[in-house]
Amino acid sequence: MDQPKAHDAAQHEAGHAVEAGLYREAMSRLVAAVHVITTSGPDGRAGFTATAVASVSDSPPTLLVCLNRRIRSAPAFRQSGRFAVNMLGAEQQSVAESFGGRGGLEGEKRFGVGHWHEGALGLPCLNGAIAVFQCRMVEIRTIATHDVLVGRVEAVTLGPDKAKLAYLGRGFLSV
Helix, strand or coil, X not given: CCCCCXXXXXXXXXXXXXXXXXXXXXHCCCCEECEEEEEEECCEEEEEEECCEEEEEECCEEEEEEEECXXXXXXXXXXXXXXXXXXXXXXXXHHHHHHCCCCCCCHHHHHHCCCEEECCCCCEEECCCCXXXXXXXEEEEEECCEEEEEEEEEEEEECCCCCEEEEECCEEEEC
């Protein structure tokens, strides 16, 4: 078993904060499912790509999503009070890239990648997604640079059970 470097252990014991670059590198080694989080409101549709999505409870069904407050679509989620979590299949990498800011598309133009429909809560839902969770916001907690959106799941759509899109080492892979 590999042992941590001596300076890493000493830094931790001295109570020093972990450097952001080191933290990001370590987190890049975590395999994570890829999702596109969407909302709709008075200013139109908005969305972003996320790997920080987790189940909170199944009774009642509740999940959380972490949203970087610096992205342009962040205010739309606070205003809307609802969001959809679209779990991506391996063949939907172009959707993840678009909503992640690659390719230069912004705002409504991102919805030109993939095929979308309006779900039961009036939210943008991706056709062919592995699963779509439509949620009403029950809490927003600000922690460091992010908002943690906690949503009560009010509708679930199961898509085809096929290869999933994952993110590892700053790149996409099929699992």
